[in-house]
Amino acid sequence: MPAPRSHWLERWSAQPRRAMLFDLDGTLLDSAPDLAYAANVIRGQRGMEPIPVDALRPWISQGARGMITRGLGITTDHPEFEPARKAFMEVYAECLSRQTTWWPGMESVVDQLEAQGITWGIVTNKIARFTEPLLRDINLFDRCAIVVSGDTTPYPKPHPAPISHAVDRLSLPAEAVVYVGDDLRDIEAGFAAGTWTIGCDFGHHVEEPLPHQWGADALIKQAGDLCRFL
Known part of the structure; x- marks a missing residue:
């Protein structure tokens, strides 16, 4: 199990180029x-x-x-x-895109990332067959810097390969990247890939380990909480 790391925000904020990567279902989007x-x-x-x-x-x-x-x-x-x-x-x-919307508050977070020049992208276990049409339908595919689907690399999360692939494609060091997700495997994958991690405790988790037990570097209760890290 990962463990929170102190001073992560200072270390991330000190990077000349930064990125925030998101899980898709239950994090960036309400699908x-x-x-x-x-x-x-x-x-x-x-x-x-x-x-x-x-x-x-x-x-x-x-x-x-x-x-x-x-x-x-x-x-x-x-x-x-x-x-x-x-x-x-x-x-x-x-x-797949009939009723799917932004997770409440996430659109404003992305707007702020873009306004501050912070790169953002998506790393999801949803396979490309679904990821790409969904993101195109809601006009996000060309807006984000990187999209890594569940079958982009040989291994899905919690293996670090998908996040590491995104980091490499962005030509950034892992410590310049934060990964945001609503599942333990998101935190495990980000930790193993060397990125910073933010867990989403949006109130729909019913089984242990619960979000406060994941060992994320930070935990948010609503999407807008991300803005305090930017």
Whole structure:
């Protein structure tokens, strides 16, 4: 488990060029309505009643795996898991940007990053098949400096490879980069990649370890809290 590092903000702020990288689902964007819609289509195909979005929100960071295991109440080794996962992905591909919006307050954070000349980008476990169309639909793909999807490198988070790839592409030292995420694996990946880390405790976590136990260098309760670090 990572541990918070003292004086991280001073060290990051002292860099001549800086970047802030974001996880996507549950951090930069609220994609829960579209993910839950796809999960409920799969439930409906199996004669099950829909589940409220907020009941599935704690697992949106787990993508299709989380939506199927929680939405259908099965484990990944269940014989129905893989067929359901594939069906979910087909449905989600058709609805991925219908109701997805900025996470509340994040648009203002990005505006401030840009105003201050701080580079920003996205490192997500969502595969490129979904990441790129979604970001294009909401006019973010060409706005950010780097997009690393879950299949851009051989390993997804919590492996450090995706974040390290983004850092390398930005031609920055790791200590010039902060990674922001709403899941333990985001903090583990950022720590292993040598970046600073900020955990998002936006109130939808229900299982341990809880955000205050992740060992992030900083923890925020709402998106606007990021502005005090800029």
